Amino acid sequence: MCGIVAYxxxxxxxxxxxxxxxxxxxxxxxSAGVALNTGDGLQVYKKKGKVSDLEASxxxxxxxxxxxxxxxxxxxxxxxxxxxxxPHYSHSGNLAIIHNGIIENYGAIKLNLQNKxxxxxxxxxxEVFVNxxxxxxxxxxxSIEEAIRLAMQEVVGAYAIVVMSKEHPDQLIAARKGSxxxxxxxxxxxxxxxxxxxIIEYTNNVIYLDDFQIAVVRNGELTVKNIENxxxxxxxxxxxxxxxxxxxxxxxxxxxxxxxxxxRSVKDCLRGRVNADEGHxxxxxxxxxxxxxxxxxxxxxxxxxxxWHAGLVAEYIFEELARIPVEVEYASEFRYRNPIIxxxxxxxxxxxxxxxxxxxxxxxxxxxxxxxxLGICNVxxxxxxxxxxxxxxxxxxxEIGVASTKAFTAQVSVLTQxxxxxxxxxxxxxxxxxxxxxxxxxxxxEKIEKVLKNAEKVEQISALFSNARNFIYLGRGLNFPVxxxxxxKLKEISYIHAEGYPAAEMKHGPIALIDEDxxxxxxxxxxxxxxxxxxxxxxxxxxxxxxxxxNGRRQANSNHGRxxx
Numbered sequence: 212m213c214g215i216v217a218y219x220x221x222x223x224x225x226x227x228x229x230x231x232x233x234x235x236x237x238x239x240x241x242s243a244g245v246a247l248n249t250g251d252g253l254q255v256y257k258k259k260g261k262v263s264d265l266e267a268s269x270x271x272x273x274x275x276x277x278x279x280x281x282x283x284x285x286x287x288x289x290x291x292x293x294x295x296x297x298p299h300y301s302h303s304g305n306l307a308i309i310h311n312g313i314i315e316n317y318g319a320i321k322l323n324l325q326n327k328x329x330x331x332x333x334x335x336x337x338e339v340f341v342n343x344x345x346x347x348x349x350x351x352x353x354s355i356e357e358a359i360r361l362a363m364q365e366v367v368g369a370y371a372i373v374v375m376s377k378e379h380p381d382q383l384i385a386a387r388k389g390s391x392x393x394x395x396x397x398x399x400x401x402x403x404x405x406x407x408x409x410i411i412e413y414t415n416n417v418i419y420l421d422d423f424q425i426a427v428v429r430n431g432e433l434t435v436k437n438i439e440n441x442x443x444x445x446x447x448x449x450x451x452x453x454x455x456x457x458x459x460x461x462x463x464x465x466x467x468x469x470x471x472x473x474x475r476s477v478k479d480c481l482r483g484r485v486n487a488d489e490g491h492x493x494x495x496x497x498x499x500x501x502x503x504x505x506x507x508x509x510x511x512x513x514x515x516x517x518x519w520h521a522g523l524v525a526e527y528i529f530e531e532l533a534r535i536p537v538e539v540e541y542a543s544e545f546r547y548r549n550p551i552i553x554x555x556x557x558x559x560x561x562x563x564x565x566x567x568x569x570x571x572x573x574x575x576x577x578x579x580x581x582x583x584x585l586g587i588c589n590v591x592x593x594x595x596x597x598x599x600x601x602x603x604x605x606x607x608x609x610e611i612g613v614a615s616t617k618a619f620t621a622q623v624s625v626l627t628q629x630x631x632x633x634x635x636x637x638x639x640x641x642x643x644x645x646x647x648x649x650x651x652x653x654x655x656x657e658k659i660e661k662v663l664k665n666a667e668k669v670e671q672i673s674a675l676f677s678n679a680r681n682f683i684y685l686g687r688g689l690n691f692p693v694x695x696x697x698x699x700k701l702k703e704i705s706y707i708h709a710e711g712y713p714a715a716e717m718k719h720g721p722i723a724l725i726d727e728d729x730x731x732x733x734x735x736x737x738x739x740x741x742x743x744x745x746x747x748x749x750x751x752x753x754x755x756x757x758x759x760x761x762n763g764r765r766q767a768n769s770n771h772g773r774x775x776x
Contacts, residue, residue: 220400231409281653289334466612565593
């Protein structure tokens with residue numbers, strides 16, 4: 212979840228980088244730092260804590276520079292501390308690096324460098340990377356960009372890096388493999404960032420760097436090469452994002468804002484695709500592959516986190532409507548085993564950013580085996596849509612909150628449209644049912660608005676459980692993935708342990724945990740499982756601290772009340 216911001220051009224770099232790092236605070240981090248080429252040479256300033264802590268510590272420093280790099284770090288190698296914060300100097304102090312990702316073979320590289328006399332100031336793999344680049348430069352008498360290109364052929368893992376040099380104060384060099392990096396293109400100025408949010412204030416023209424590409428800005432000119440040293444012609448894309456979209460807009464925090472944006476984001480997912488009155492459902496990004504999907508014998512969905520839960524919901528919908536077997540895989544597991552993928556299988560990748568490293572790797576594996584690759588993501592021009600055969604954008608808009616909210620409902624909306632479209636093409640969906648589904652889809656935004664009107668009541672209920680340390684979420688059918696998603700959100704936001712379970716499985720283990728101190732959340736919609744879920748609610752209400760199974764593990768205590776539900 213690290214954040215990168217870098218700048219080279221005619222502006223004062225430091226305030227621009229600090230503002231950009233603050234825009235990336237949603238990503239979560241434990242330290243922050245900047246490197247600037249000032250009149251005093253290449254200077255690195257970094258500090259454990261918030262960006263504001265770093266800013267406060269630099270009030271008396273000379274920060275004038277037209278080139279700089281900045282970073283917010285989430286600890287991977289080495290504990291959160293000033294010395295492990297980015298940027299990192301090379302051994303000589305001639306280079307500084309910021310790095311997102313993990314270098315898997317850093318240990319072997321570090322040992323080799325130590326044997327050559329290199330000393331390390333931190334515990335990070337990132338410092339190893341910059342010293343490796345410097346060592347190659349010395350050994351081969353090459354330029355910095357050539358040393359980076361050669362280093363990329365040796366390091367194993369994922370990275371997005373930006374490197375600056377004391378000897379070339381007007382130059383920045385960036386490279387990526389598996390970790391996103393976007394370049395903003397201005398008038399004789401360039402911006403580098405993890406995503407577009409720090410850039411949008413200055414330019415709408417961006418380049419999404421591809422894996423194994425190197426970008427060099429020198430003397431105000433940008434050059435992009437691949438790892439074979441062949442110059443590339445990067446595609447400059449105009450992104451439709453307004454600055455207001457990444458501001459809080461009067462809400463206390465971004466997550467709350469994005470929860471209340473869901474009526475609009477779902478409507479945007481449907482706009483131009485669904486017309487119930489005319490009986491139209493058009494997914495232009497799937498048009499060429501709709502017959503192939505309808506004829507497929509198997510669909511595999513790969514995703515991570517919240518997107519994986521959206522995939523689980525889609526499994527129920529695709530199998531119910533299109534009658535095609537669906538498997539939902541964690542991308543992080545899928546990529547590291549030898550999955551059985553047949554030519555003609557459909558693999559759907561779901562990712563809010565379109566840059567999720569594990570999901571990208573899973574896609575590349577499936578594509579190499581002849582699968583039809585479909586991408587579902589939010590960011591136009593991101594890596595997943597670029598390597599997919601077809602797909603659909605969610606049009607949810609920027610999501611700044613670290614815990615996805617509107618991304619989940621947007622993904623489910625798009626996946627539902629896909630399932631309906633495939634079922635209709637396959638002939639497994641009656642025309643009357645098809646039109647009814649379209650009508651219900653169009654009503655979803657107003658139903659979300661109705662739910663959001665209960666926000667005050669939800670806040671009152673949540674206050675009752677603010678001291679709880681454990682939660683169980685229960686649901687049946689496609690509400691089981693919703694229960695998983697609810698538990699995930701509570702863990703991410705409140706740091707409270709929570710589990711999601713199929714309600715029918717409650718009695719096979721979780722019921723042993725239920726007592727008066729265990730809040731239980733049921734997702735109980737009026738569907739075919741409603742009566743059964745009501746029975747599960749009654750089971751929970753009947754549990755008292757004194758209740759015990761046949762083994763009599765708990766002692767009865769008549770003073771204990773009923774569990775909360």
